[in-house]
Amino acid sequence: xATVEARDLVKDFPVRRRAPGMVSALASLVRPxxxxxxxxxxxxxxxxxxxxxxxxxxxxxxxxxTIKLLTGLLWPTSGEARVMGLLSSxxxxxxxxxxxxxxxxxxxxxxxxxVADSFDLLRDIYGLSESAYRRQRDHLTEVLDLGxxxxxxxxxxxxxxRMRCELAAALLxxxxxxxxxxxxxxxxxLAKERIRRALARLNQDQGVTILIASHDLDDIDRLCRRVMVxxxxxxIFDGSLDRIxxxxxxxxxxxxxxxxxxxxxxxPEGASLIRKQGTRHWxxxxxxxxxxxxxxxxxxxxxxILDLTVEEPDIEQVISRIYEEPR
Amino acid sequence: xxxLRAYWRIWLMAQKGRMEYRLNFFLDxxxxxxxxxxxxxxxxxxTNRFGPLAGWTFTEIAFLFGTFxxxxxxxxxxxxxxxQLATWLRTGDYDRYxxxxxNPVAYYAVERCQTPALGQVFGGLAIMLYCAKxxxxxxxxxKILFVAIMLVAGSLIQAAVMLLSAAISFWxxxxxxxxxxxxxxxxxxxFYPLGAFARPIVWIATAVIPFAFxxxxxxxxxxxxxxxxxxxxxxxxxxxxxxxxxxxxxxxxFGRGLRNYHSTGT
Amino acid sequence: MRPTVWxxxxxxxxxxxxxxxxxxxxxxxxxxxxxxxxxxxxxxxYQNPGADQEHVTYSSMxxxxxxxxxxxxxxxxxxxYFLRKIRTGDIAGDLLKPYSLPFALLAQNVGTGLWRAAxxxxxxxxxxxFLMSVPLPRPADAVWFLASAALAGMLxxxxxxxxxxxxxxxxxxxxxxxxxxxxxxxxxxxxxxxWFMPDVLAKVLRALPFQQMGFVPxxxxxxxxxxxxxxxxxxxxxxxxxxxxxxxxxxxxxxxRVVIQGG
Numbered sequence: 001x002a003t004v005e006a007r008d009l010v011k012d013f014p015v016r017r018r019a020p021g022m023v024s025a026l027a028s029l030v031r032p033x034x035x036x037x038x039x040x041x042x043x044x045x046x047x048x049x050x051x052x053x054x055x056x057x058x059x060x061x062x063x064x065x066t067i068k069l070l071t072g073l074l075w076p077t078s079g080e081a082r083v084m085g086l087l088s089s090x091x092x093x094x095x096x097x098x099x100x101x102x103x104x105x106x107x108x109x110x111x112x113x114x115v116a117d118s119f120d121l122l123r124d125i126y127g128l129s130e131s132a133y134r135r136q137r138d139h140l141t142e143v144l145d146l147g148x149x150x151x152x153x154x155x156x157x158x159x160x161x162r163m164r165c166e167l168a169a170a171l172l173x174x175x176x177x178x179x180x181x182x183x184x185x186x187x188x189x190l191a192k193e194r195i196r197r198a199l200a201r202l203n204q205d206q207g208v209t210i211l212i213a214s215h216d217l218d219d220i221d222r223l224c225r226r227v228m229v230x231x232x233x234x235x236i237f238d239g240s241l242d243r244i245x246x247x248x249x250x251x252x253x254x255x256x257x258x259x260x261x262x263x264x265x266x267x268p269e270g271a272s273l274i275r276k277q278g279t280r281h282w283x284x285x286x287x288x289x290x291x292x293x294x295x296x297x298x299x300x301x302x303x304x305i306l307d308l309t310v311e312e313p314d315i316e317q318v319i320s321r322i323y324e325e326p327r
Numbered sequence: 328x329x330x331l332r333a334y335w336r337i338w339l340m341a342q343k344g345r346m347e348y349r350l351n352f353f354l355d356x357x358x359x360x361x362x363x364x365x366x367x368x369x370x371x372x373x374t375n376r377f378g379p380l381a382g383w384t385f386t387e388i389a390f391l392f393g394t395f396x397x398x399x400x401x402x403x404x405x406x407x408x409x410x411q412l413a414t415w416l417r418t419g420d421y422d423r424y425x426x427x428x429x430n431p432v433a434y435y436a437v438e439r440c441q442t443p444a445l446g447q448v449f450g451g452l453a454i455m456l457y458c459a460k461x462x463x464x465x466x467x468x469x470k471i472l473f474v475a476i477m478l479v480a481g482s483l484i485q486a487a488v489m490l491l492s493a494a495i496s497f498w499x500x501x502x503x504x505x506x507x508x509x510x511x512x513x514x515x516x517x518f519y520p521l522g523a524f525a526r527p528i529v530w531i532a533t534a535v536i537p538f539a540f541x542x543x544x545x546x547x548x549x550x551x552x553x554x555x556x557x558x559x560x561x562x563x564x565x566x567x568x569x570x571x572x573x574x575x576x577x578x579x580x581f582g583r584g585l586r587n588y589h590s591t592g593t
Numbered sequence: 594m595r596p597t598v599w600x601x602x603x604x605x606x607x608x609x610x611x612x613x614x615x616x617x618x619x620x621x622x623x624x625x626x627x628x629x630x631x632x633x634x635x636x637x638x639y640q641n642p643g644a645d646q647e648h649v650t651y652s653s654m655x656x657x658x659x660x661x662x663x664x665x666x667x668x669x670x671x672x673x674y675f676l677r678k679i680r681t682g683d684i685a686g687d688l689l690k691p692y693s694l695p696f697a698l699l700a701q702n703v704g705t706g707l708w709r710a711a712x713x714x715x716x717x718x719x720x721x722x723f724l725m726s727v728p729l730p731r732p733a734d735a736v737w738f739l740a741s742a743a744l745a746g747m748l749x750x751x752x753x754x755x756x757x758x759x760x761x762x763x764x765x766x767x768x769x770x771x772x773x774x775x776x777x778x779x780x781x782x783x784x785x786x787x788w789f790m791p792d793v794l795a796k797v798l799r800a801l802p803f804q805q806m807g808f809v810p811x812x813x814x815x816x817x818x819x820x821x822x823x824x825x826x827x828x829x830x831x832x833x834x835x836x837x838x839x840x841x842x843x844x845x846x847x848x849x850r851v852v853i854q855g856g
Contacts, residue, residue: 014591068592073422075589089589096428108423112344124336125427127329358771365778369785373634376789378641380634508619512626519630523637528629 002046002082003209004070004177009079011040011065011233039065041233042079047211049176052203054220054241055213056319057230063213066230067179070211071101083177097126100170104182107162108169109154115165116150119172126173133172140168144198160191167198171208178202180212184219196222217316229322237322246287248321249313254283254295259304268298279306330429334437341438356446363450366518367392381522387550390458392518394542397451398481399514403444405436406486409493409581410506416588417500432490432581462550473548480566481541487570487577488513488536494577497584513538522556529556537573540566598692599700606704621716624662628721631658631784647788653815654786656728659721660738660814661783661807666714667706667742668806670753672770674698675847676760688851695844699750706746734816737826741810744829749806751836754844761847781807788817802832 015035040062047053057063068074069081072088072095081088083095101108109118123133141147144164154162163183170178180199184192200223202208214220220227220241227244229237237244257279258265267273271285285295292310299305367389374385383391415421424431464470488510495505513531517538521529532539547553548563555562632655638644639651678684687694721727730738756773760766779785780803787795787808798804809825812818818825 071426073425074592093428096426101426106419110340110344113340117340121336121340124333125429127333354768357768361771361775365775368779372779372785372790373638375791377638377644381637508623512623515627515630519634524633
């Protein structure tokens with residue numbers, strides 16, 4: 001039994017163009033919406049226990065809608081969303097114990113209270129035993145480095161600090177699944193790094209199944225081995241991150257610092273020089289035509305290499321190539 | 328029930344979070360008081376010059392008013408936030424109540440309790456007791472029990488209207504619209520003795536939005552008036568069953584509204 | 594301030610209101626219900642013996658009540674204007690504008706007031722006339738009323754302006770506004786006319802400015818003034834002059850305060 005299962009999920013929304021208020025509400029009863037927008041178009045996937053899956057797509061593609069369907073906030077127009085075998089739309093309270101949700105732009109903490117109070121309240125809401133709660137709380141405090149923050153009122157936290165607390169709050173009841181919707185939005189590089197590291201730890205050490213929807217492809221790159229790409233409500237790719245890069249990012253780049261011996265630099269066989277800055281040279285080559293070793297060896301024959309790295313394709317480019325594919 | 332403990336703790340935390348806004352609390356109470364003084368003063372001026380209104384003296388009317396206010400305070404304490412639900416829906420802030428393993432109505436009712444409403448509870452109680460004293464009401468155990476039931480029923484009915492306006496706001500997506508339309512006019516009618524109004528109004532206050540059961544009918548028994556406007560005398564004791572039925576209906580409406588939210592989002 | 598600029602403000606206020614077209618019907622419905630409450634209450638009161646002592650019949654009272662609704666819809670003001678602007682810091686920008694802020698606010702108030710009277714007050718008067726047997730005033734009375742209402746509006750504006758300016762000192766005006774509103778609720782005579790009040794109270798209230806914003810215009814509306822129309826208007830003007838002066842003083846003081854405090 002898959003931990004999270006979406007089976008032929010469809011979600012249609014009535015196209016709303018009316019103003020708020022009584023009169024338009026009454027009017028809409030008489031003249032019901034005839035236009036529907038399909039936000040989720042027959043999406044199916046299964047996520048097994050312990051997987052960390054990235055969910056990528058442009059704005060309005062249906063990422064948030066999918067997550068809302070999986071958590072039971074929205075009910076599908078047709079199809080099923082199941083968590084641990086239970087239907088999200090029917091078994092909301094049961095499912096609540098198994099899932100943790102983090103929304104990037106909304107808080108689930110109590111604004112005026114110290115973080116520790118929010119945690120205590122969650123213990124009561126989820127009916128956790130004191131010992132289990134303490135253990136999990138202390139563990140999360142350590143993983144997310146919350147020690148100094150516990151006594152601070154939530155509204156005084158910086159965004160990065162708050163997101164770490166949100167993450168902890170979502171996991172206090174030891175759910176087996178964690179959904180994240182844009183968790184690193186608005187964070188600086190350092191804060192993002194901390195969150196990613198913590199998530200990786202939680203996934204690897206504790207086996208928390210993670211589904212992360214994010215614009216920031218580095219989030220996905222660092223954390224997930226599997227990626228689902230959604231565009232206009234349809235799942236256009238579901239597979240490993242490596243395969244994505246291989247299929248859609250067939251080129252790699254060799255970055256080499258070459259000793260300047262006065263001669264012009266020529267690209268090794270099978271590669272082309274795309275950029276030069278001082279002694280640093282960028283050579284692009286196709287992975288199915290040459291291995292990195294071959295290119296390096298070829299280059300070393302004609303030049304003295306001081307230093308080198310091999311860069312994988314930029315995931316942004318890879319993903320945008322997927323969107324461009326005719327479907 | 329494990330959940331009861333959860334609600335208790337949520338309520339405790341809510342008090343803690345509000346401590347900072349203590350000054351606002353007193354200002355709110357002051358505003359409430361000041362708002363009602365005008366109304367009461369006007370009623371006094373009217374009855375002072377003209378005499379009883381539909382057979383009710385000023386003190387009796389003030390008793391009606393105090394009773395209504397008190398049960399309003401009790402209901403508003405836990406349910407006023409439902410009248411503003413649309414705002415929460417739009418920002419997505421209500422979602423958290425749907426993601427936790429608690430009943431979304433009870434949870435929202437407890438966590439967002441409105442401390443300023445307590446001002447109305449005490450104000451209404453003070454008016455009620457003072458008028459009772461002026462009217463030489465004797466407080467027998469039956470009467471006290473009756474008052475308790477009257478307040479419970481009254482606040483259930485008013486809470487039900489708040490739930491109903493929340494239910495409607497799932498469709499109108501506007502805070503306070505339905506509330507302003509349903510509640511305030513009806514309430515205005517029920518501040519005064521119902522006998523002053525035309526039959527259709529009396530019927531609406533009895534059978535549609537049953538505010539008559541909040542203060543008018545129970546007052547018949549307490550004040551010994553028995554002017555039942557053509558209804559049978561036992562109607563003075565019917566507040567609680569009416570309240571329970573009405574509340575259930577409005578709760579059901581809220582459930583339908585919630586289902587609509589699950590289907591169409593915002 | 595040039596008249597065209599003034600008119601612009603009136604227009605802006607009116608246009609802002611147009612967005613709420615659909616709610617007007619519901620709002621009129623609601624106000625009509627409140628009118629019904631008042632009428633029923635007065636009718637019940639008039640069942641008592643000796644009701645006609647002051648020679649004011651129920652019909653007159655009905656007209657009075659409808660007029661009060663109309664007047665109330667016109668007397669409008671936003672007391673939190675300055676508080677909001679101070680909190681956001683916009684006040685600095687406002688004070689730098691090349692026109693007098695209070696006049697701009699007055700112009701906006703006129704626009705809003707006219708709009709609310711036209712879409713809220715007037716329809717209710719008509720509903721009263723067609724559906725609830727509320728007599729309309731005689732045309733001459735209506736004209737006196739309009740003049741008086743205009744004066745009342747300016748007087749009301751001065752009051753609310755001063756109250757909203759307290760925000761410059763206390764950063765809090767809601768309490769004062771609530772108090773003012775509550776006092777006005779009975780001291781203006783809008784609900785219970787001064788004829789029906791106990792002598793002592795009536796004497797006190799006649800000496801206060803509040804009646805100028807309720808009882809006086811409504812006396813004219815119901816034709817109870819006899820020939821004293823001009824006298825009543827004069828009374829309003831005599832209150833208006835010192836009030837305007839006072840408001841101007843408070844405004845100067847508020848401006849000085851901003852300069853000193855630095856916003």
